[in-house]
Amino acid sequence: MTLSVAIQMDPIETVNIDADSTFVLALEAQKRGHSLYHYLPQHLTFRQGVVSAWARPLDVRREQGNHFTLGEARQLDLTTVDVVLMRQDPPFDMAYITATHLLEHIHPKTLVVNDPVEVRNAPEKLLVTHFPDLMPPTLITADRRQILEFRAEHGSIILKPLFGNGGAGVFHVKPDDENLNSLLELFTQLYREPIMVQRYLPEVRQGDKRIILIDGEAAGALNRVPAAGEARSNMHVGGRPERSALTIREQEICAAIGPTLKERGLIFVGIDVIGDYLTEINVTSPTGLQEINRFDGVTLEARVWDAIEARL
Secondary structure (H helix, E strand, O other): OOOEEEEEOOOHHHOOOOOOHHHHHHHHHHHOOOEEEEEOHHHEEEEOOEEEEEEEEEEEOOOOOOOEEEOOOEEEEHHHOOEEEEOOOOOOOHHHHHHHHHHHOOOOOOEEEOOHHHHHOOOHHHHHHHOOOOOOOEEEEOOHHHHHHHHHHHOOEEEEEOOOOOOOOOEEEOOOOOOHHHHHHHHHHHOOOOEEEEEOOHHHHHOEEEEEEEOOEEEEEEEEEOOOOOOOOOHHHOOEEEEOOOOHHHHHHHHHHHHHHHHOOOOEEEEEEEOOEEEEEEOOOOOOHHHHHHHHOOOHHHHHHHHHHHHO
């Protein structure tokens, strides 16, 4: 099966070829003989019922400083390609949401991965709320009184912007911390959305597990250990990746959410687990493929493409 694949992503020049999941997805597609196109989200266009993008043919290779070649740009009707990979990084803002509305016009005739309607309906920190038995005590509100009551009940808490990413804007507030009111004022100034507040899980010091699910099935995991003096474990902020197998509890979590992910057309998903709790379900641009590949001697991007081709 030879496919034409358009990749909606951030500038190809900026990717870290030793860590970026989109890069290895492109490498695997090229290995299978699929033709590749690259375009930026801002080059997506709707005109007279036609969704297109100012796209360029793409070749990729694992060579530091010489990892891609782009051909001449042209307006590409996205109904003429077989697959669109929606792989730009968050934030999950109105620009991101608008892109899902535009891509909805071509899916599923052109297979969009992940399904744009389900991506729009499944922000990472909100989809998890549909599995309350799996998540830690959680509050989503803009009501200061509710937040203060939640802190009084749980003591040590985590504050998160509802649509943030990469650990940005995440705060660990201890019971004796006098900065909570100031933080709430800051959040109110920066965000119109409610705040996510969760009970602090001390198990995060042993790591925050990233588990990859492919078409609803657990495919691999890595542990991300926070740096000294840091409550966040994201690799963007210095978290250290470690090899990790799935615990029985993590297998139960994957079994509980897997059918829903598959049914929603969420082919490539990364979930976050701390201790016994599911904290996020990442469907926009999940990462972790290359790290798990190196730890486990696998090729997860091949499994992703197997799942995509099976859908076609």
